[in-house]
Amino acid sequence: MLVRLQAEQERLLAALAEVADEDALYQLQVAYLGKKGSITALSKELGRVSPDERKRLGAELNRAKAAITEALEGRREALLAEARARDLARVEDLTMPPRRPPFGTLHPLTIARRALIQTFRRMGFDVAEGPHVEHANYNFDALNFQPDHPARDMQDTFGVRDRRGAGDLVLRTHTSPVQIRAMLQRTPPVRIIAPGTVFRCDDDATHSPMFHQIEGLYVDRGVTMADLKATMIQFTAAFFGRALDIRLRPSYFPFVEPGAELDMQCPFCGRARGQTCSVCKGAGWIELGGSGMVHPAVFEAVGVDPEVYTGWAFGFGIDRMAMLMYQIPDLRQMFDGDIRFLQSFPG
Amino acid sequence: MRISWQWLTSLLDLPEAARPSAEGLAAILTSVGLEVDGIERVGEGVQAIIVGEIRGKEPHPRADRLTVVALFDGAETLQVVCGAQNLPPVGGKVAFAPVGARLPNGMEIGAREVRGVASNGMICSETELDIGTDDDGILILPESWPAGARLCDQVPGIVDAILEIGVTPNRPDALGHVGVARDVAVKLQCGLRLPELRAPEVPTEPSLVTIDAPARCGRYLGFVVDGVEVGPSPLWMRVRLHRLGLRAINNCVDITNFVLFEQGQPLHAFDRRRLAEGRVVVRMAGASEPFDALDGSKHELSADDLVIADASIPQALAGVMGGARSMVEAGTSELLLEVAWFQPSGIRASARRHALSSDSSYRFERGVDHGEGLDRAALRALQLLGELAGGTCRAKAEGRGEVPARPRIVLRLARVHHLLGMPVGPAEALRILQGLGVEVEHAEPVTPWTCVAPSHRPDLQREVDLIEELMRFHGLDDLPAEATVPSAPADERPDPRADLRDRLTDALREVGLHELVAYAFTHPDKLRPFLGPGGEAAIVHLQNPLRVPLSVMRTHLIPDLLDALEVNVARHSHPLRLFQVGRVYAWRSEVGEAGAIDPRRAADLEVIDALLPEEREEAAILLHGGEAEDARAAVGALVHALARLGYQPRVEPFAADARVAFLHPGVQARIGVRVDDPSAPVAWVGYAGELHPDALVGRELGGRGRAYVGVIDLGKLPPRPTPIASDRPRFPATSRDLSLEIPLGIAASAVVDALALAAAGLCADVTGDRPRLAGDGISPGIEVVEEYRGQGVAEGRRALLLRLHYRAEERTLTDAEVQELHQAIVASACGGLSRPDAEVRVR
Numbered sequence A: 001m002l003v004r005l006q007a008e009q010e011r012l013l014a015a016l017a018e019v020a021d022e023d024a025l026y027q028l029q030v031a032y033l034g035k036k037g038s039i040t041a042l043s044k045e046l047g048r049v050s051p052d053e054r055k056r057l058g059a060e061l062n063r064a065k066a067a068i069t070e071a072l073e074g075r076r077e078a079l080l081a082e083a084r085a086r087d088l089a090r091v092e093d094l095t096m097p098p099r100r101p102p103f104g105t106l107h108p109l110t111i112a113r114r115a116l117i118q119t120f121r122r123m124g125f126d127v128a129e130g131p132h133v134e135h136a137n138y139n140f141d142a143l144n145f146q147p148d149h150p151a152r153d154m155q156d157t158f159g160v161r162d163r164r165g166a167g168d169l170v171l172r173t174h175t176s177p178v179q180i181r182a183m184l185q186r187t188p189p190v191r192i193i194a195p196g197t198v199f200r201c202d203d204d205a206t207h208s209p210m211f212h213q214i215e216g217l218y219v220d221r222g223v224t225m226a227d228l229k230a231t232m233i234q235f236t237a238a239f240f241g242r243a244l245d246i247r248l249r250p251s252y253f254p255f256v257e258p259g260a261e262l263d264m265q266c267p268f269c270g271r272a273r274g275q276t277c278s279v280c281k282g283a284g285w286i287e288l289g290g291s292g293m294v295h296p297a298v299f300e301a302v303g304v305d306p307e308v309y310t311g312w313a314f315g316f317g318i319d320r321m322a323m324l325m326y327q328i329p330d331l332r333q334m335f336d337g338d339i340r341f342l343q344s345f346p347g
Numbered sequence B: 001m002r003i004s005w006q007w008l009t010s011l012l013d014l015p016e017a018a019r020p021s022a023e024g025l026a027a028i029l030t031s032v033g034l035e036v037d038g039i040e041r042v043g044e045g046v047q048a049i050i051v052g053e054i055r056g057k058e059p060h061p062r063a064d065r066l067t068v069v070a071l072f073d074g075a076e077t078l079q080v081v082c083g084a085q086n087l088p089p090v091g092g093k094v095a096f097a098p099v100g101a102r103l104p105n106g107m108e109i110g111a112r113e114v115r116g117v118a119s120n121g122m123i124c125s126e127t128e129l130d131i132g133t134d135d136d137g138i139l140i141l142p143e144s145w146p147a148g149a150r151l152c153d154q155v156p157g158i159v160d161a162i163l164e165i166g167v168t169p170n171r172p173d174a175l176g177h178v179g180v181a182r183d184v185a186v187k188l189q190c191g192l193r194l195p196e197l198r199a200p201e202v203p204t205e206p207s208l209v210t211i212d213a214p215a216r217c218g219r220y221l222g223f224v225v226d227g228v229e230v231g232p233s234p235l236w237m238r239v240r241l242h243r244l245g246l247r248a249i250n251n252c253v254d255i256t257n258f259v260l261f262e263q264g265q266p267l268h269a270f271d272r273r274r275l276a277e278g279r280v281v282v283r284m285a286g287a288s289e290p291f292d293a294l295d296g297s298k299h300e301l302s303a304d305d306l307v308i309a310d311a312s313i314p315q316a317l318a319g320v321m322g323g324a325r326s327m328v329e330a331g332t333s334e335l336l337l338e339v340a341w342f343q344p345s346g347i348r349a350s351a352r353r354h355a356l357s358s359d360s361s362y363r364f365e366r367g368v369d370h371g372e373g374l375d376r377a378a379l380r381a382l383q384l385l386g387e388l389a390g391g392t393c394r395a396k397a398e399g400r401g402e403v404p405a406r407p408r409i410v411l412r413l414a415r416v417h418h419l420l421g422m423p424v425g426p427a428e429a430l431r432i433l434q435g436l437g438v439e440v441e442h443a444e445p446v447t448p449w450t451c452v453a454p455s456h457r458p459d460l461q462r463e464v465d466l467i468e469e470l471m472r473f474h475g476l477d478d479l480p481a482e483a484t485v486p487s488a489p490a491d492e493r494p495d496p497r498a499d500l501r502d503r504l505t506d507a508l509r510e511v512g513l514h515e516l517v518a519y520a521f522t523h524p525d526k527l528r529p530f531l532g533p534g535g536e537a538a539i540v541h542l543q544n545p546l547r548v549p550l551s552v553m554r555t556h557l558i559p560d561l562l563d564a565l566e567v568n569v570a571r572h573s574h575p576l577r578l579f580q581v582g583r584v585y586a587w588r589s590e591v592g593e594a595g596a597i598d599p600r601r602a603a604d605l606e607v608i609d610a611l612l613p614e615e616r617e618e619a620a621i622l623l624h625g626g627e628a629e630d631a632r633a634a635v636g637a638l639v640h641a642l643a644r645l646g647y648q649p650r651v652e653p654f655a656a657d658a659r660v661a662f663l664h665p666g667v668q669a670r671i672g673v674r675v676d677d678p679s680a681p682v683a684w685v686g687y688a689g690e691l692h693p694d695a696l697v698g699r700e701l702g703g704r705g706r707a708y709v710g711v712i713d714l715g716k717l718p719p720r721p722t723p724i725a726s727d728r729p730r731f732p733a734t735s736r737d738l739s740l741e742i743p744l745g746i747a748a749s750a751v752v753d754a755l756a757l758a759a760a761g762l763c764a765d766v767t768g769d770r771p772r773l774a775g776d777g778i779s780p781g782i783e784v785v786e787e788y789r790g791q792g793v794a795e796g797r798r799a800l801l802l803r804l805h806y807r808a809e810e811r812t813l814t815d816a817e818v819q820e821l822h823q824a825i826v827a828s829a830c831g832g833l834s835r836p837d838a839e840v841r842v843r
């Protein structure tokens, strides 16, 4: 028996040297030490020998078992070390084209609109919307554009073909009808912005038949033009990160009186160091849009007493803001869907 | 409107040295709301041009059409070769560019030889000097001008700067130099220097002018001027008109144009001998009455057109254009001069109706001065006709109709402060108002004042209008920036619809799609494949599209995505993954009653909204050209996005009679969402699939035909559910695979439903901690792993591999009990799915 034990032990050591992986090692362990393993089988024979013999053989057997276990463990550790060394010897070139999930993009108009909305919401403005196909009563009349007055020609208007007497419908030429809708739905104070799509019958490099505006309206007791100026300065501070000067120039929009053009100190001067600013052409000012104090006729049209309440309104182009922010040269690029353009705004 | 700096500054009562430069003038104009869009320097180079005298003329020895001129430049006689056929006789004066001069058009004059004959300088035409459009020969100057004198000294104002100003439609008074000068004078605090005028003492002949339409013609002054000699205007006037963009015609017509640009008042001169009975009748046109305009166009008049007729036929479309028959031309000797005020909106309607627009109609439709300005314009024209055309006024008449009353306006200076947030003092206010011609009654330092607006400012109607005037001239430079505190907080909750739109947009971007924004209008043909029966009638058409490709409002977003696809295919940008969130437009089947809407009041929202088309908000996606793109990817993108918003998405086949016609009949599915547990009703919000080949007809897709699309109707999305933390089961689930062989007609969703239904039935009545499907409220615990078609599976059938997950609440399951339940569920589900013509088999 001792001889067989010896032989098994030697056979194992020889086999161990051949073992190349964990699986083979496990099978070897089972073959010797498992329930049906050869050493286990030998130990079962112990019951058949004399007690003295059993004690001596038992000790031998235990010693052999321990030696085998140790050999197995040793081999296991060696295998692990080998595997670890092999693993650490791997080389991968991570400068190969990275595998990355494709990312989508938001349209620059969406990015600009959201940034504007977020800014004005922080300043306490609600967001209001309105339909794109609008009744002339809201797009013009209620905004103090008199019927048959040339002021109606200030905005090249798309008419909508009449359908069963729907009346005088147009594609809204500005977001200002939302002023009317907001004032009909709410009682002052009203503090809203109205971002949205507008349409003008005009198409060239700087005009698109569809573009986007953001309108602001603030109506309350004691609202002044000085407040408009302050609010716009606050806006620039929140939007551009620093307060920019605001300049008002007298102008005319039928729904405000007095009316003024709104200029903003150019936030981009100095973007291209040492060169004349390409955005404002060195003027230092950017024409933002129109503004003014809500015309009393507009208040009267919506049933607000102009002796009690005053208000201001402003409006400017979201597209223009996006073009300034992203240096987009041609407005029409915004709308043709060229993926090379769309992809450039990871948002 | 073009403003001559020379002309304008000559109207200011300022010493020469104090006159503003062109740039200074531009700054002033812009500051008072007459925005200057540009300054054009004109006449540079004309300083070098001198008056030359013809001393002799010889034919060129070698060229028939050339003349060798002996030209006296005031100092010496030079030899100059000239090609003009209109050289004046000896003693005549011409504009001469000596050697070294540089013409306004950039041409350098050098000594040169013309076909062998030396030429020292050039005799110039109007065009070469850029002072006119007549290039039919050289410019001939008055013989009285001294040889050698500089042309610019003979024609003051020939070197000028032209300011292009944008005049807003409320400012008809600023459509003439005098009106603009009035603003500048108020700003500079100086007076105006206007031509001195004298009214002719002539008899009134009431029969000259008859007003039959007093509502449309407020005033009509008629003057008979005879002895007129029609001929060219003097050079200074021709230059001035040229600078303003007008073509010189003859002295009479030029005078009316000149007065229009000076006083802002349009005039018309009729050849009186061509007027039947030599008189005018201001009347409405007869329906279909013919009219030939002086520009050669022919018109059929409407009964709403106001005309200036003679005793029989219309001789002018009032305020818009004169007639061809009575226009002033060579040979005219007696004029009837018209100076009138017409009702503005009537003029506008006529000009639009006949697509005739003129400098006159432009001013009349905005409202010219019906008061003193009208009289001044008349006198100025008579003065110039006398000086420049030899005309003498013989008789006059005035017809009167209705003119607007000059409004009396109460002005409170406190209100100025209240509105602007800055004060304007009484002295300054008074100076501004009076400078503008506003009469201020009882101008005490303490307001209110009663103000009467001048007749040349129809825009001054109420107190705010006067406040605006004070603001214009006081300026906004010292406007403080002072925020008021809003008296009530705004509603801070975002609009849930806008929130949904934003989140859906973000989710679609997250699945790797690029956002498109396209025009909301499109070509009707592009919509056609997408319209169902009766869909045409719902299309919203534009009345005046820019062009046919943009003539209707879109009813679907997919055509926009296909447009973008074509653009990108043409530019070789592939593959394409796009989405768009936007509105689609369609008439409602029920249209509200327009009724009478009062233009002075905002109509009720309900009334207005019922008249408008429906604007639904949709999200649409398009996948094309990539290896990974297929219809399941399109479904996946939408399902992912919906799940991202917190919904439980649900995909099912359409019923055969409810399929989307523009999608491939075999590759489409409807998409829905649930907000609660799996048993809650599904809101069907969209669809996805492969685009039907018919929907791609006419699209240039470079041979790569298949496009995968999906649409979600945002309006159908239920409010977003609030997320709830899910259970964390304590014991692991056990899974069993199931391979079924089923007909293609049975959707995977139907198999899952049948299994879930079977499981629900089998587990419903069981008590105790029995095994059940490991659903979690979002998924039923049944996973569709893959499908297989082809070898071993009959045509028209497929194998579907599913994995069912089982779990108990408080213990680990045994194999035996899982196996028992699994088999029971499968048997029950197969029974439920099988039809006589559609066998379901376990593989």
Ligand SMILES: [Zn+2]
Pocket: A266, A267, A268, A269, A270, A277, A278, A279, A280, A281, A282, A283, A284, A285
């Ligand atoms: Zn700049």
